[in-house]
Amino acid sequence: MHFLLVLAHPLPESFACAVADTATRALEANGHSVDRLDLYAEDFDPRLSRTERSGYFDDPYDATGVGAIVDRLSAADGLILVFPQWWFNFPAILKGFFDRVFAPGIAFTHDAAGGRIIRKLTNIRLLHAYTTTGSPWWIARLVMGDPVRRLLRRGIAPFCAKGVDFQMLSLHDMDRATDARRRAHLDRIARRLHRIGPLNAIVNVNARTLP
Template structure:
């Protein structure tokens, strides 16, 4: 498989960067081709432009400003997202990736009758989210209702692809995680991706 591995963290020495390296190593060891898209290193601009918003319902929608990344997504069979959760949500740069790259004509098309959007990411057969959160499990799950998982699974996965394997691996309470817990999480990531 060809995997687009998207990293959304500004620090090269971050734990998220370690997760991305581990994911890449596991995937490549299993024979997959990995295309690493480090949003910060590639200076991705997450801002939807005025022109992009005004043309959102045009057919075809103009993705020329992000054509390189759109081409990388279209050539992938799977998408692996690596990011921290900040304020129970995505980093702004990853939200901008969704806004600008998962665009009409790329990830979906608008139903002409005004109904549900039609999934267009038929090339993507798996979506993995590898994430961390500073909050403990019970706060994310029980109090907040795991909003990031819900948005990825019910929103992006279901609205962009008809049949997709979705999995999310999270390290909770990251700010207090010991080195042993961090290493155990990296091993979890390694095993999960080696099984693809």
């Protein structure tokens, strides 16, 4: 399989970068290929432009401003997201990635009758998110309702394809995490990614689990 790994953290020495490195090594060790998109290092502009917004319902939609990234996403079989949660949400640069790249004609098309949207990014069969929070797990889940997981699982992953394999793994209470906890989290990520088989195996599993 070919993966697009999207990293959203401004510091090259961050734990998020260690996660991205771990994920890349685990996937490549299993024979997969990885295209690493470091949003900060590549100076991605997260702002939806005036032209992009005013033409949002044009057919065809003009995505030339992010055309190179669209090509990289379209070439992938799986999408790996690596990011911290800030204020129980995506970093602004990652939210901008969704705003600008998961656009009409790329991730979905508008139903001519209005209302619903039609999935278009059907090449993506697997979406994993590896993230951290500064708060303990019970605040993120019980108090806040785990908003990032809900947004990805219910609002973004379904745009990719029906039956997409979505998984999310978070390291909570990151500000107080020991070296041992961080190493254990990296090991969990590596083990999870080592279990990913070839593309046809994922498709067949999803086919058996769909109604």
